[in-house]
Each structure stands twice: as C-alpha cells, then as structure tokens.
Amino acid sequence: MSTLLLGWLAAVGLAAGLVMGFGVAPREVTQGNVQRIMYLHVPAVWVAYLAFTVGLIASITYLAQRRPGADRLAHAACEVGTVFLGVNIATGAIWGKPTWGTWWTWDARLTSVAVVFVMFLAYLLLRGAIEDHERGARYAAVLAIVAALNIPLVHFSVYWWRTLHQPPSLLKPGSSTMPAVIVTALLVNFVALALLGAYFVARRARLLAVEEEALA
Amino acid sequence: MPDNWAYVIAAYGLAVAVFGAYWLRLGRREREAAALAAGWRDRAARAARPGPPAARPETTPTGPASRAPRP
Secondary structure, eight states: OHHHHHHHHHHHHHHHHHHHIISSSSTTTTTTTGGGGGGHHHHHHHHHHHHHHHHHHHHHHHHHHOOHHHHHHHHHHHHHHHHHHHHHHHHHHHHHHHHOOOOOOOOHHHHHHHHHHHHHHHHHHHHHSSSSHHHHHHHHHHHHHHHHTTTTHHHHHHSSOOOSSOOOOOSSSSOOOOOOOEEEEEEEEHHHHHHHHHHHHHHHHHHHHHHHHOOO | OOOHHHHHHHHHHHHHHHHHHHHHHHHHHHHHHHHHHHHHHHHHHHHHHHSOOOOOOOOTTTTTHHHHOOO
16 A cells, blocks of 8 residues: 555545544533544554554564564654654643643553653654664664553553543443444544554655665 | 533644644655755766766865865
8 A cells, every 4th residue: 555545545534533523423411522632632542552562563573583674664653653642642631621620640541651652752862862773773672662561551550550540431341331423433533543643654664764775 | 511612622733733743744854865865876876987086075164175184
C-alpha cells in the first residue's frame, strides 16, 4: 500500500470519525458534550500503545539481527507513538478540568503515563545525542524495550492502585457496558487515528532511510 | 452538567495543531533530505567523470578552505 493512499485513507477516516463523534454519537447524559473529547483522547492512547508495541518488536529484532530497517521502523514508531501519547495527555488534561475540577493530579494512571511519555522523550533525545549511529541505535533499542514494558503498568494501574482515573471501558475482560453507538464512534476514531499513525510511521521511516543514505 | 464546548474545541484544536505541525515537519525534512541526497549524487557523478578533479567549493566562511593559511 503506498504512503499516499494511506494518507488519503487516514483523511477519509478522520472525516468519518468527526461525523461519528459529533453527528451520530448522542450527548452523554452525565458529562454533557465534553465527553466528546473521549473520541480523541481514548483512540490516541490506543494508537500510542500500538506504535510502542511496533517499536518494541522492531527494537528486539534490531538487537537480534542488526537490520537497519528494523532500527528505522523502531525509531519512526516510537517517535509517532510519542506524538500520539502527547495528544492523549493534553486532551485528558483538557477533559479533566471541567469533569474532575483539575487539569492534572498525581494519581497512578496519570503518573505512570507521564513516566512512559518522559521515557520516550528520552529515547528521542538519546537518538540525537550519540554520534556513532550503530551505538546510538543499540542504546535506543534497549531504552525502547524498557519504556514499552511499562505500558501494562499504565493499563493496569487503575486496578492495582486507588486512582481518580476511571477503569478501562473497553480494553477489559467481559463485555462493554457502554451503548453501542459510543463504542462504534470510539472504534471508527481508533481506525482513523491508526491509519494516520501508520501514514506518519511510513513517511518517517522512509525519511530516515533517505537521511542515512545522504549522510553515508 | 454544562456542555463546556470551549474545552471540546480546545482539545480538537490542539490535536489538529500537533498532528498538522508534525505533518509539516515531515514534509520540510523530506525536502531537505532530498536536496542533500541530490547534492551528494551530483558530487559523486562529477567525481566519476574523467579529467582533472573539480575544485572543492568554499561552502561556508568558517569551513576548512577559509581556515587554510593564505600565501
């Protein structure tokens, strides 16, 4: 699938996601229209998890086989995952102010997600800080693995500790208690953002290949 | 509960700004990388041509050529 086609699919998906989130999904009874932020906040973190998982697998592959393509994929996926996680954290804070009465609180979910975000920022800084490309790629792969292994901690933190953040509504054992239209809106937005993430990763990985070729 | 549309607009606006900025940054770096790659290809093609080697251009005022001792 060409990158351009992926980009157009993402654009169509994002338009469909907006229609689902603002046109089809009803106004939530308890929270009002501010709940519509969830159609962005929740899929953004799912895409970030997905990107970091790709980064984890590509980093393990790089350490095992030393294939430059795996390193480029890991770099691109971790960078794009960090962008999506940043959007997730920021939109969560914007939702939290009218709903919880605060932008931020140091509860287990928010703190653990902030730690993962900082670890991936460190990953990106590390990539730029080491001049020896092979050594930088090796150190970055180790850091990506360590950082990605924290994702289960983020997800289960709402079960393991008492938190202000609510437990997962969809990624949990058993069936969802949410109305089908809200679940559909979330899934459409997830597909749209996943396409956007894949488009960004494809372009970033190709750019890394061109940069490496030009600087070789 | 009030609708708080300002927060909804802020959240979606911020996402558009972040994704848009990242998209623009990718485009800018692709153009820079393409120009760099084209420069290297051009230089390699000139080096492969028979004849006397081309003179090294003085690219920057602080480059090695400007630091060379003057006669």
